[in-house]
Amino acid sequence: MKFTVTKYPDQKAAFQTAGRRWNLMKRSVLEISLMAVLCALPASSALGAFNVSNGPYWPGNTDHYYGNTEITTAGTLNNSGAMTFSSSTMPTNTGALSGSGWMVGDYYWGVGVLDWGTDGAVINNNSGGTIQGIVSGTGQAQADGIVTLQFVTINNSGLIDGEVTNHDGWACGVYASSDVTVNNNAGATISAAAPYSSTGIQCANNVRIVNNGTIKAVSYPGTEGITINQAVANTIGTGGNYPIYIENNGTLSAICPSTTATNQAQVFTCWNNSTNTFKNTGLIYCENDSPVGNASDFYYGVQGYDESFYNSGMITNYSASGKGWAAVWMENDADNGNYSIYNSGTIA
Numbered sequence: 396m397k398f399t400v401t402k403y404p405d406q407k408a409a410f411q412t413a414g415r416r417w418n419l420m421k422r423s424v425l426e427i428s429l430m431a432v433l434c435a436l437p438a439s440s441a442l443g444a445f446n447v448s449n450g451p452y453w454p455g456n457t458d459h460y461y462g463n464t465e466i467t468t469a470g471t472l473n474n475s476g477a478m479t480f481s482s483s484t485m486p487t488n489t490g491a492l493s494g495s496g497w498m499v500g501d502y503y504w505g506v507g508v509l510d511w512g513t514d515g516a517v518i519n520n521n522s523g524g525t526i527q528g529i530v531s532g533t534g535q536a537q538a539d540g541i542v543t544l545q546f547v548t549i550n551n552s553g554l555i556d557g558e559v560t561n562h563d564g565w566a567c568g569v570y571a572s573s574d575v576t577v578n579n580n581a582g583a584t585i586s587a588a589a590p591y592s593s594t595g596i597q598c599a600n601n602v603r604i605v606n607n608g609t610i611k612a613v614s615y616p617g618t619e620g621i622t623i624n625q626a627v628a629n630t631i632g633t634g635g636n637y638p639i640y641i642e643n644n645g646t647l648s649a650i651c652p653s654t655t656a657t658n659q660a661q662v663f664t665c666w667n668n669s670t671n672t673f674k675n676t677g678l679i680y681c682e683n684d685s686p687v688g689n690a691s692d693f694y695y696g697v698q699g700y701d702e703s704f705y706n707s708g709m710i711t712n713y714s715a716s717g718k719g720w721a722a723v724w725m726e727n728d729a730d731n732g733n734y735s736i737y738n739s740g741t742i743a
Contacts, residue, residue, distance in 0.1 A: 519541045
């Protein structure tokens with residue numbers, strides 16, 4: 396069975412500064428034999444309950460997914476326990492991490508749940524449930540709570556988390572390369588933490604995110620090669636060619652706590668070739684604790700489409716360096732399309 400999938404592995408996908416736009420995309424044609432798993436499998440260690448690969452594809456990448464649970468059919472997965480993949484023995488270093496060089500080579504993913512097969516699955520992570528990918532071995536790594544390559548709806552009332560705990564890596568709570576709806580309910584958490592780079596939710600295309608809980612990214616300094624003493628935290632990164640709707644009634648945060656690293660902390664990053672709507676009644680907070688870093692809460696960019704921004708909550712950032720692009724930055728690179736900004740809250 397074959398699928399054509401557009402992937403956005405970079406937490407800076409669609410981020411634009413001073414006329415320079417990052418939009419690193421990986422396009423892949425995936426080919427594997429699939430098995431249906433729509434039940435809660437026991438927590439696994441080592442190399443987990445599944446191990447699937449695809450590639451090589453342009454420009455020479457192969458993805459290797461290791462994890463706890465794989466979904467391959469449309470249906471509903473209900474989890475009230477622990478779907479955790481944790482490994483200190485991933486086969487080798489992953490390819491160059493996003494922002495650290497040309498992204499080519501073998502990429503190894505440690506995943507709690509992989510959705511790959513048929514559009515339309517629903518993932519319910521119930522109260523007390525955990526979906527988690529943790530990589531603690533040597534070398535650069537990628538760890539994700541959920542990776543989905545299909546149209547999916549995620550309802551979270553528990554914890555969805557990605558963590559790299561040793562050496563440099565990229566961690567992501569939810570990585571979605573196709574249409575996605577995420578409902579993060581009150582008391583729930585979607586999180587990511589890693590040395591070098593972390594993203595709470597990385598997504599593309601038709602996106603709808605409603606957060607009533609907590610979505611956070613925490614990044615610590617890299618320790619090796621080109622990523623040494625670098626830290627990049629991004630809470631939500633998105634973009635594409637379809638409408639995007641984001642609503643925050645809880646807390647969104649991006650934190651780089653190092654006092655010496657070159658930190659880049661940003662809560663929301665979007666470049667989209669379609670309409671955008673963002674509503675905030677909660678807290679959006681960005682923090683850089685280094686005198687050589689920066690912090691910026693919110694960036695929204697389009698090319699000739701309408702943007703709507705509503706804030707009745709709190710948007711604030713702290714940067715020890717005094718540097719940051721803006722608490723809120725909206726941009727349109729065309730002479731058509733309307734900005735609509737409604738603020739009855741605090742932007743500082």
